[in-house]
Amino acid sequence: MSEIKAVILDLDNTVLDRTSTFRAFAASFVDHYFAHAEHRVKLIEDIVARDLDGYKDKPALFRELLSDYEWTAKPDHEALMNYYRVHYVKHATLMDQAKNVLSYLRSKYRTALITNGMTTIQYGKIDQAGIRDDFDLIIVSEEAGVKKPDPAIFGMATKKFGLTPAQCVYVGDHPVNDIGGAANAGMQTIWLQWTQPWREEVKAKPLHTITRLAQLTNLL
Ligand SMILES: [Mg+2]
Known part of the structure; x- marks a missing residue:
């Protein structure tokens, strides 16, 4: 690994x-x-x-x-x-402990956000929540011209960071868009089990499954 x-x-x-x-x-x-x-x-x-x-x-x-x-x-x-x-x-409402988790992650790793949606809406929420400066890189699908689960959108982040996909871990809640997509791009994954049930068609195995964002600080 x-x-x-x-x-x-x-x-x-x-x-x-x-x-x-x-x-x-x-x-x-x-x-x-x-x-x-x-x-x-x-x-x-x-x-x-x-x-x-x-x-x-x-x-x-x-x-x-x-x-x-x-x-x-x-x-x-x-x-x-x-x-x-x-x-x-x-x-816009953050997950419990989100600010602490983001600053912890940023102290140890490069950090990025990859989100599907309309550019104005996604940045509107990011700014309302005050987290724009908590990431080294933000990619919104509308402005990127490609959306998850297409591996190309994950590749944009690895290219920007000059890293291999295997040096990146992707954290998301959607089995297909996040876990399947990032795994197909060659990344390791952590699944946040929230409102989306697991999908049998996703063959990727997440490295970890968590039920709260704050659990990331114990794992990374
Ligand atoms: Mg999601």
Whole structure:
């Protein structure tokens, strides 16, 4: 096993508590558009369920809400997209101990973030959480033009660091996008078991499985 020189992390539901972030956004959305709804909690839960843990296309999500909900005054689709772009990132919530974990990792390794998503949204959350300066390198799929699990996006980080993939360990919550993708790029992996169940089609074996980000400081 090569000596580890770099630790590369996923953002959503790895460094950032994406589940709490989106739930807080959904609550603000309901309070804004359905201020007097008696079934406030039900609406919030419904939006969270429809979002599929973040894997639902957002334009499609808001189209669904427009057609399925009873609006007193129906906004247009662009207004909802705008509300999302402005307000979602404001609720960015870090995983427990994330700042400490990041500064610990950076004291020992090169550190990077590789995240799938829209550039403005991902950097919006990164800045709201105050973690932009905690990484040597940040790669967002939209600006990179390639997304996980494509090994090419992992290769961008190793190339930038001048390291071999085997000198990098990748930490993420998604079995296919994170663990399968990084393993196919030749990296070692650590799986953060959070909301995503393991997928049998992923043949890669993570070096470790953790259930909280803070456990990384015992392993690396
Ligand atoms: Mg994730």
